[in-house]
Amino acid sequence: MVRLHDLIRIRDQEWEIPISYRADMRVPVRLYASRELLEQIVGDKSLDQAVNAATLPGLVGHVVVMPDMHQGYGFPIGGVAATQFPQGVVSPGAIGYDINCGVRLLASDLEAEAASGQIETLVGLLDRYCPSGVGKEGVVRLSQPELERVLREGSRWALKNGYASETDLVHTEENGCLEGANPAKVSERAKSRGRDQIGSVGAGNHFVEVDVVEAVFDPESAAAFGLREGCLVAQIHCGSRGLGHQVCSDYVQEFQGAVRRYGIELPDRELVCAPMDSPEGQAYLGAMRAAANFAFANRQILAHSIRRAFEETYAGKLKGWRLRQVYDIAHNMGKLETHEVAGERLKVCVHRKGATRAFGPGSPGLPPEFQHSGQPVLVPGSMGTASWVLAGTEASMLRSWGSSCHGAGRTMSRAQARHEVRGDQLRRDLEGQGIRVRAGSLSGLAEEAPRAYKDVDAVVETVCTAGIARKVARLRPLAVVKG
């Protein structure tokens, strides 16, 4: 196992596992962490998984891991790796089963103090309109041709069907549609899983949450993002549901043979991969982009449902209830981007698994209103704790593949959380703090207890001190709906 003395300090909050640590590493691993977080991180196998990730063929620069990192399967959660296009590999396991799992933030001008009287009504409607839980069906059942359109068009499909505005799309990573999606490379099995799940939250750590903007640290960026101190906002955290899970499962299985065909040796079979320019690599990229588009459309329909709940609760009673989209970002994705590597501009496939794109000021693809501030970086905390809105920086472009952290990061196993926390007590505690909770399962609630996670404030402090993100605003939860 990687131990503290194997790490070299590069600068404040930045550490390296050198390529000499293990003979099969192709690039070093760079880790962003405070000393305290580092001691939590070495408690599980996440750094060993980062070293395994550093063996993927075609890697350039270094593998980056964020302070919210924790043990996953194959590739660590919180990891970022870039492989050179086109001969480098793409690895489904380095993107994850929940393809384009991500976060969307909607902001209002509703003063929280004035709105609090109707919060109970709002939560009831959110629970009704945003189905959550194991295998829950969504709010739209898609025909086969409609599903194919969703897979090709993502949020553009939602716009055409009245679930989105043009501004929503502009305020979504890649405008809510990855080009190059190929529905023909998505199995019928995956399509059947997705057909009736669009517009649903799912289970696990996915949620819909209402928060108040508790503090603003950068008024100019907050204004550009449409955030006002003291006002209500809503967050969505979910992904591509069963469709994405099936796409990843299909290709991890398929690539077991591909690695043999291409003579690729790996320390972990979950890291299986194929060259991007191979038929197998091209097929996966087409299917993965299709699943990513499904997730963009899924969060867009959930945004529509949340707007409906706000309207029914507040229209005619209070002003400022309309929700505008701050941003929608992915934290499980593989994307072709151009980055500077050793002074050269290279086209690479950036694999982000539990890491958020954090493009800095002036980056191509950002709308004009974010050109000066950098893109919004959405960092949800654990249930009952703060969430953060950060902004991407120039340093993130140079040092972390334009990426930052994605959340608090687990530190306690689900089994231990269930052993230590009672779901009903946790709900009472949260309600005692003024946080309404609607949860489908009390044991599921216990697994997501705040104490099972790292301190999100410490994670945010680390990435901001390291310079790969900048604080814009802190959000305090008022209500959460989860499966």
Place this chain on the structure above:
Amino acid sequence: MPFHEIQHTADRSVKVWAQDLPSIFAEAARAMNAVSGIRLQSGPRALRSFETTGPDVESLLVAFLSELLFAAEMESLGFEEFEVHIGDGSLLVRMTGAPLLRIEKAIKAVTYHGLQVRKEGSVYCAEIVFDV
């Protein structure tokens, strides 16, 4: 004890034991049912066969467990009895089950992470990580 849960920071991991290779498949399925909190309805049982091929026993195991996840999500069906036949790179399972009475936890996928079916003394064992 046919399985026990191994601590994992974010996902769920189990170690299963059995006297022979076919029984590892059945025990792995029962362990996955336990992790999911699956309970089956009483009454008439459903019969189903599953056949697949793969380069090794681990790929057969992942394919089999993934089939059970699919049946649970798409057909609301669970299985409790398994007759397993393993050939040279092939698998045939005849399964008995019933509609789900309840399912508590979503398992997204069966992973290959650290998966190795091996012998420990006189028994077979495997460690499986489920993405949840």
